[in-house]
Amino acid sequence: MSVNKALDQFLPSEKTRPATIHKAMRYSLFAGGKRMRPAVCLAAAAACGGSEKDAMPLACAVECIHTYSLVHDDLPAMDNDDYRRGKLTNHKVFGEGIAVLAGDALLTQAFEIAAKSKGWPRYSHQQIILELAHTSGSLQLIAGQVADLEGEGKKTSVEQLRYIHERKTSALLCCSVRLGGMSANCSSAQLKALTDFGYSVGLAFQVIDDILDVTQTSEQLGKTAGKDTKAQKATYPSIVGLEKSRKIAAQLTAKAFASLKIFKGKAEALEGLAEFLLKRDR
Numbered sequence: 001m002s003v004n005k006a007l008d009q010f011l012p013s014e015k016t017r018p019a020t021i022h023k024a025m026r027y028s029l030f031a032g033g034k035r036m037r038p039a040v041c042l043a044a045a046a047a048c049g050g051s052e053k054d055a056m057p058l059a060c061a062v063e064c065i066h067t068y069s070l071v072h073d074d075l076p077a078m079d080n081d082d083y084r085r086g087k088l089t090n091h092k093v094f095g096e097g098i099a100v101l102a103g104d105a106l107l108t109q110a111f112e113i114a115a116k117s118k119g120w121p122r123y124s125h126q127q128i129i130l131e132l133a134h135t136s137g138s139l140q141l142i143a144g145q146v147a148d149l150e151g152e153g154k155k156t157s158v159e160q161l162r163y164i165h166e167r168k169t170s171a172l173l174c175c176s177v178r179l180g181g182m183s184a185n186c187s188s189a190q191l192k193a194l195t196d197f198g199y200s201v202g203l204a205f206q207v208i209d210d211i212l213d214v215t216q217t218s219e220q221l222g223k224t225a226g227k228d229t230k231a232q233k234a235t236y237p238s239i240v241g242l243e244k245s246r247k248i249a250a251q252l253t254a255k256a257f258a259s260l261k262i263f264k265g266k267a268e269a270l271e272g273l274a275e276f277l278l279k280r281d282r
Contacts, residue, residue, distance in 0.1 A: 075100070
């Protein structure tokens with residue numbers, strides 16, 4: 001896969017000192033996974049007439065940020081999970097200290113990779129880095145994790161749950177799509193359409209994740225099933241039930257499709273990814 005090849009080239013090798021941290025970074029980054037964020041980044045670039053070569057550094061940057069967030073989410077102080085992508089979690093293999101540092105290093109690596117992109121007439125290096133920083137910071141990705149932790153064991157409204165999902169999941173998917181468009185020097189109208197798509201498909205992704213957590217086994221998911229219920233986390237099935245959750249996911253996916261009309265048939269890859277997300281079973 002082209003994304004894996006690019007990530008391998010961007011990251012220091014396992015033999016680079018200190019070897020332990022680079023082994024830990026690579027362990028989680030190459031542990032499998034759907035590569036959904038890089039995929040939507042590259043697909044958005046294609047929809048806007050861009051090239052995979054120009055979008056690839058940004059696609060790899062968002063995957064590094066995503067993997068960092070998983071490494072930290074799995075820590076005992078956070079979601080306390082033993083498995084991720086069908087393998088032992090980072091802290092189970094390398095210890096908690098190295099896992100924290102591996103996550104830190106992956107987050108930092110993302111900005112180094114993004115800084116290697118060339119910048120575009122409508123979108124400067126500053127805008128690219130700002131996009132990543134805002135998405136990764138205390139108002140978006142981290143805000144979602146904080147709200148998720150603070151909501152454990154408490155009664156949560158649908159509005160509060162949407163706040164969590166918008167930040168914990170939708171924000172980075174939306175950023176991925178936007179960066180793909182930026183790498184193709186997309187118009188403001190195209191960027192707005194991609195933003196709407198990313199927002200809707202990101203929420204749908206998390207709603208489906210909630211559904212799968214209570215309907216699939218750990219073997220099917222590649223991670224511990226039922227952990228949200230055990231941790232008394234707020235999820236769509238726990239608040240509105242399974243059937244309504246499925247309807248919400250379908251409605252969000254329909255909104256995602258509708259936002260792509262501006263591309264007049266040139267966003268087939270994005271449409272295919274949205275369809276895959278709705279029908280996935282893990």
